Amino acid sequence: MENEYHVRLSSAEIANLWTTYQGDTMSICVFNYFLKHVDDEEVKQLMAHALDVSQQHVEMIRKIMKVEEIHIPQGFGEQDVNLGAGRLFTDVFYLHYMKQMAKGGLETYSRLLPDIYRKDIRSFFSKCLATTIELHEKVTKLMLDKGIAVRPPHIPEPKKVEFVEKQSFMLEGLGKGRPLTGLEISNLYKNVKTNELGSALATGFSQVVESKKLAKYILRGKEIATKHVRIFSDYLGNDSLPVPTSIDETVTDSTEAPFSDKLISYHFNLMTYSGIGNYGSAIAQSQRSDLAIDYSRLMAEILKYGEDGLNIMINNGWLEKPPMAAERKS
Structure with a gap:
């Protein structure tokens, strides 16, 4: 059984930990700067939550890499952010940004999880997915509440079962x-x-x-x-x-x-x-x-x-x- 001996990390596990570290250290820099220039209290609280999620990811990956004697990547840090810089984006942008970043996280974690086998790494990325789902839910609700969410277009509801009759279904678009x-x-x-x-x-x-x-x-x-x-x-x-x-x-x-x-x-x-x-x-x-x-x-x-x-x-x-x-x- 897995707990009876030490299981080496696979290529997928090492690569995804490394890539996640890069992305989350970047996000920490970005959110720390955004938090210096946010007026809306609800947006601020949500952004602070997003920052905390990224910080937890980085801390956990560091612990795993230290145990596994994996060299911790440089990633991004204080040298890559100027917290005293003037405001570059509005609060509305921040919501659109967090929505897209959460969406990207959902796609990434759901795609990589099937290739993760070691129990602790599987648990870590499952938690990453769960926290990203929570963040996506919160940012979507806030955008709806503020009236800035743009829903995908509506189409007629199907009223009966129909089948494609011609191969031109694929070619008609031309x-x-x-x-x-x-x-x-x-x-x-x-x-x-x-x-x-x-x-x-x-x-x-x-x-x-x-x-x-x-x-x-x-x-x-x-x-x-x-x-x-x-x-x-x-x-x-x-x-x-x-x-x-x-x-x-x-x-x-x-x-x-x-x-x-x-x-x-x-x-x-x-x-x-x-x-x-x-x-x-x-x-x-x-x-x-x-x-x-x-x-x-x-x-x-x-x-x-x-x-x-x-x-x-x-x-x-x-x-x-x-x-x-x-x-x-x-």
């Missing part, structure tokens, strides 16, 4: 023949929302980074996000469905950097690769050929964009090497 399915609508809505958040982050980050090259890269990302929003919105508009609006107005005109260029670069790349995952999932759930084709070409575009971002991090010595297999050939 001629804009059939309406979108509920799943296709849901994915389009989700990808508009994530790109809108990315656009707002790009607006703020581009104002405060020190590196001109990084600022140019971030603004290129904003252009890509804006283009993708337009393409996805056209699909929704063609079926007379509402489109979520931009949140760029939730960014102030501050030019004082609250975060290091390293943290900003990591954060932006984290969202880029999250978007790639969203597009991949959308392809799998799209039964219209035109949608699948567009998602595929747009995913190729952000893959190239993400690669350029990683090169910036590498050239500046910002990219920590993740846990890897042994180098047998050498």
Whole structure:
């Protein structure tokens, strides 16, 4: 039995602990700064809760790595945040940000859990999922209470059982023949929302980074996000469905950097690769050929964009090497 001897951590367990540590140390920096500039007391309490969750994750991972004699990654710390910097985002942005971060956490933890076998690590990530579900529930309720939650579009309720009769069900989209399915609508809505958040982050980050090259890269990302929003919105508009609006107005005109260029670069790349995952999932759930084709070409575009971002991090010595297999050939 597992408790009769020490079970080594698997590659999945080591990698996911390492990646979670990186993300949560970044979140601690971000939330500590946000808490310096929040007016709404309910938003403040929720953000303090989100900060506490990330701090608990980091503390637990440190304990596990110490016992396992795993080198603790550098991650992010006090050197990556300027708590005295001016306000860059509004309270409304904070709610949209926490909503998307919680959503990303739900997807990440539910995806990794099936590959975790050691009891203590399984317990840890199960608790991560549970606390993220709680945070997502709280932020969703608060957004509804404040009237800023944008629900996915409504569609007619099915009244009878029907079956697809023609193979053209998948091909009709090329001629804009059939309406979108509920799943296709849901994915389009989700990808508009994530790109809108990315656009707002790009607006703020581009104002405060020190590196001109990084600022140019971030603004290129904003252009890509804006283009993708337009393409996805056209699909929704063609079926007379509402489109979520931009949140760029939730960014102030501050030019004082609250975060290091390293943290900003990591954060932006984290969202880029999250978007790639969203597009991949959308392809799998799209039964219209035109949608699948567009998602595929747009995913190729952000893959190239993400690669350029990683090169910036590498050239500046910002990219920590993740846990890897042994180098047998050498």
